[in-house]
Amino acid sequence: MAANGNGEVAMNGNGATAARKQKGILPSITTSDKHHEVCHDMSAPTVKAQTIDELHSLQKKKSAPNTPIKGIQGTFAALSEEERQKQQLQSIRKTDGLMVYVFLWNNSASLASLTRGTGPKVVKGDPANKSQTNPKVHQHHVAAPTISASDSSLKFTHVLYNLSPADKIFLLANDDLLTNDGLNFISSFDLGVATKIFLLANDDLLTNDGLNFISSFDLRVELYEQAIHYEKGSFITSTGALATLSGAKTGRAPRDKRVVKDDVTGKELWWGKGSPNIEMDEHTFLVNRERAVDYLNSLDKVFVNDQFLNWDPENRIKVRIVSARAYHSLFMHNMCIRPTPEELEEFGTPDFTIYNAGQFPCNRYTHYMTSSTSIDLNLARREMVILGTQYAGEMKKGLFSVMHYLMPKRQILSLHSGCNMGKDGDVALFFGLSGTGKTTLSTDPNRYLIGDDEHCWTETGVSNIEGGCYAKCIDLSREKEPDIWNAIKFGTVLENVVFEEHTREVDYADKSVTENTRASYPIEYIPNAKIPCVGPHPKNVILLACDAFGVLPPVSKLNLAQTMYHFISGYTALVAGTEEGVKEPRATFSACFGAAFIMMHPTKYAAMLAEKMQKHGATGWLVNTGWSGGSYGSGSRIKLAYTRKIIDAIHCGSLLKAEYRKTEVFGLEIPTEVEGVPSEILDPVNTWSNKLGYNDTLMKLAGLFKNNFETFTDHKIGKDNELTEEILAAGPNF
Numbered sequence: 175m176a177a178n179g180n181g182e183v184a185m186n187g188n189g190a191t192a193a194r195k196q197k198g199i200l201p202s203i204t205t206s207d208k209h210h211e212v213c214h215d216m217s218a219p220t221v222k223a224q225t226i227d228e229l230h231s232l233q234k235k236k237s238a239p240n241t242p243i244k245g246i247q248g249t250f251a252a253l254s255e256e257e258r259q260k261q262q263l264q265s266i267r268k269t270d271g272l273m274v275y276v277f278l279w280n281n282s283a284s285l286a287s288l289t290r291g292t293g294p295k296v297v298k299g300d301p302a303n304k305s306q307t308n309p310k311v312h313q314h315h316v317a318a319p320t321i322s323a324s325d326s327s328l329k330f331t332h333v334l335y336n337l338s339p340a341d342k343i344f345l346l347a348n349d350d351l352l353t354n355d356g357l358n359f360i361s362s363f364d365l366g367v368a369t370k371i372f373l374l375a376n377d378d379l380l381t382n383d384g385l386n387f388i389s390s391f392d393l394r395v396e397l398y399e400q401a402i403h404y405e406k407g408s409f410i411t412s413t414g415a416l417a418t419l420s421g422a423k424t425g426r427a428p429r430d431k432r433v434v435k436d437d438v439t440g441k442e443l444w445w446g447k448g449s450p451n452i453e454m455d456e457h458t459f460l461v462n463r464e465r466a467v468d469y470l471n472s473l474d475k476v477f478v479n480d481q482f483l484n485w486d487p488e489n490r491i492k493v494r495i496v497s498a499r500a501y502h503s504l505f506m507h508n509m510c511i512r513p514t515p516e517e518l519e520e521f522g523t524p525d526f527t528i529y530n531a532g533q534f535p536c537n538r539y540t541h542y543m544t545s546s547t548s549i550d551l552n553l554a555r556r557e558m559v560i561l562g563t564q565y566a567g568e569m570k571k572g573l574f575s576v577m578h579y580l581m582p583k584r585q586i587l588s589l590h591s592g593c594n595m596g597k598d599g600d601v602a603l604f605f606g607l608s609g610t611g612k613t614t615l616s617t618d619p620n621r622y623l624i625g626d627d628e629h630c631w632t633e634t635g636v637s638n639i640e641g642g643c644y645a646k647c648i649d650l651s652r653e654k655e656p657d658i659w660n661a662i663k664f665g666t667v668l669e670n671v672v673f674e675e676h677t678r679e680v681d682y683a684d685k686s687v688t689e690n691t692r693a694s695y696p697i698e699y700i701p702n703a704k705i706p707c708v709g710p711h712p713k714n715v716i717l718l719a720c721d722a723f724g725v726l727p728p729v730s731k732l733n734l735a736q737t738m739y740h741f742i743s744g745y746t747a748l749v750a751g752t753e754e755g756v757k758e759p760r761a762t763f764s765a766c767f768g769a770a771f772i773m774m775h776p777t778k779y780a781a782m783l784a785e786k787m788q789k790h791g792a793t794g795w796l797v798n799t800g801w802s803g804g805s806y807g808s809g810s811r812i813k814l815a816y817t818r819k820i821i822d823a824i825h826c827g828s829l830l831k832a833e834y835r836k837t838e839v840f841g842l843e844i845p846t847e848v849e850g851v852p853s854e855i856l857d858p859v860n861t862w863s864n865k866l867g868y869n870d871t872l873m874k875l876a877g878l879f880k881n882n883f884e885t886f887t888d889h890k891i892g893k894d895n896e897l898t899e900e901i902l903a904a905g906p907n908f
């Protein structure tokens with residue numbers, strides 16, 4: 175067993191570093207002298223492709239030839255990528271036969287990849303002439319790409335020699351779009367209201383026979399068009415969602431997050447071992463900011479979203495997102511709260527701004543950088559810069575980090591949890607790391623959805639921070655998750671899914687691009703969403719753990735000290751499905767079930783949660799949505815239908831009154847009966863045929879819990895000494 179220094183413990187002793195070596199991925203360079211141990215709940219596997227073309231070929235599943243569908247199919251989708259590029263080239267080619275290089279030159283960023291072990295592809299002359307018998311034109315691979323850790327390494331760069339100087343005009347035309355300090359560039363400014371008229375001319379693009387989802391125009395149509403025209407890998411699926419590719423990164427990159435440490439944040443934030451906050455200085459932030467801004471400046475257009483965070487009107491935050499991709503703009507349109515035309519009119523200065531230049535890498539020789547990806551947070555400047563990752567979740571979770579700083583300063587608790595409400599107004603919170611069931615279980619046809627991922631708990635109740643949901647869609651089925659299934663329609667962004675090339679039907683079981691396929695949709699797409707997304711004080715606080723070891727009970731009732739113990743531990747164990755050969759579960763401890771996002775010490779949030787739960791009489795529960803009948807490999811994941819029954823019993827109050835029995839080692843109270851769930855599975859020991867194996871695994875997990883909690887034993891949780899002691903004693907006893 176070995177800790178890999180990232181809050182993860184691999185049972186087979188294979189840390190992430192070893193895995194990287196095995197896969198032939200270049201080690202990252204370290205320009206910072208400090209080695210940080212970052213606690214996180216999700217690593218970002220690189221995409222399963224060696225080149226951009228390979229990535230794009232993964233997305234579309236070939237099928238037996240059938241009658242081509244008219245409409246979008248005929249317009250552009252049926253073209254091969256090569257043909258499409260050729261057409262794009264030809265469309266900007268001058269009639270006098272001069273070579274045009276704007277399109278290709280835009281990709282020249284990866285010329286820098288000369289220093290990254292991936293050479294550029296040099297094309298002499300116009301690559302569009304490749305097929306002609308021009309003896310001067312030839313391709314030369316300087317080096318075959320062997321790594322796929324960033325978008326630039328997936329990409330070949332075409333270098334065109336001896337172009338006429340006159341053509342350079344094309345390149346210079348765009349740099350007046352974005353000024354370094356101000357935002358007076360507004361090109362596609364908040365593609366809201368104002369854009370509708372402008373669009374009418376283009377409606378023939380989307381109103382085709384197969385897809386009758388466009389009833390009235392809105393900005394999303396334009397974003398669709400922008401994505402489809404300019405972003406390779408954008409397609410409309412059979413239900414009208416926009417399928418996109420996020421590039422080389424298909425998950426968050428917590429190790430590449432940096433936070434500016436200054437006099438204020440140096441004191442206020444949590445730094446050092448276990449903290450997600452890896453420091454950078456103000457100067458380096460400005461270097462990266464300038465890089466991002468320069469990149470955005472070099473483009474024909476940028477997208478700007480002005481939106482809100484937090485449905486609590488008194489604590490609403492205004493955010494501006496500047497991005498280069500329509501995909502990013504539509505994603506944030508869905509995820510943040512959408513202003514009304516009147517609110518937009520009076521928007522004024524944003525409280526926080528994101529500059530997303532994700533297609534462009536950071537310079538990894540910059541101080542504090544350890545890769546070509548950097549997600550930089552500057553609280554004093556109220557800005558965030560993204561370089562070297564196009565995974566849209568970085569923006570959403572980046573803003574969540576900001577809320578984890580701003581809200582506690584106002585005595586408001588920010589929560590990495592889903593939230594829903596029953597007909598009688600009973601509110602439940604669902605905490606859990608990525609993939610444990612927050613979105614799935616808070617989306618419940620029998621209850622009002624308040625939100626699936628990020629909330630605030632104030633003196634008056636709970637509020638959702640966001641305006642949309644971000645559901646995992648691997649193995650999504652209509653039967654098991656009907657509301658999420660039906661939300662995947664026009665306006666929804668579908669990331670990294672694979673679809674059948676002709677019918678555009680998505681194959682949710684296909685992991686060719688990534689296991690972390692996602693759907694982002696506005697919360698109103700869930701029929702029983704509670705708008706505005708606010709509710710009274712929670713009655714139940716459900717801690718979700720996906721225990722791939724298979725030793726935690728499907729449900730246990732927790733006392734306050736146990737709730738705090740498990741909240742601070744933030745345990746889950748998933749199976750790294752993306753790394754080949756990894757068969758053992760890997761335990762992850764992520765404080766407050768979201769260590770990657772918290773800004774202050776975990777005990778600060780824990781103390782607030784304890785205080786609020788006590789004051790409002792909320793009951794804590796631990797629900798294992800993971801394995802039963804053995805660890806991963808021999809057992810199987812608990813049926814979603816059973817977990818739903820358990821959750822129903824919590825909501826309706828019947829489980830509170832059930833009969834309980836205390837387990838050994840973890841000291842958990844488990845019910846003897848839950849309606850609709852076979853009683854024998856309620857104590858995991860019954861489901862294991864290998865009892866010795868069960869005991870060993872249980873002790874192993876208990877040991878991991880103890881080890882992890884050691885860092886917290888010298889901390890006080892709130893002002894209550896007695897509670898602190900109870901919490902320390904609430905872990906496994908052996």
Ligand SMILES: Nc1ncnc2c1ncn2[C@@H]1O[C@H](COP(=O)(O)OP(=O)(O)O)[C@@H](O)[C@H]1O
Nearest residue numbers: 608609610611612613614646799812813814817
């Ligand atoms: N028993 C279960 N409980 C909850 N989710 C389950 C269960 N079994 C399988 N799943 C699947 O696990 C995933 C949970 O993911 P999700 O709800 O998006 O997690 P989160 O929102 O916490 O990141 C979904 O794909 C869901 O279908």
Ligand SMILES: C=C(OP(=O)(O)O)C(=O)O
Nearest residue numbers: 216426567607608609644
């Ligand atoms: C968006 C995310 O949230 P979750 O997986 O918790 O739904 C993420 O972790 O990238």
Ligand SMILES: [Ca+2]
Nearest residue numbers: 362369372396
């Ligand atoms: Ca427009």
Ligand SMILES: [Mn+2]
Nearest residue numbers: 612613627644
């Ligand atoms: Mn979720």
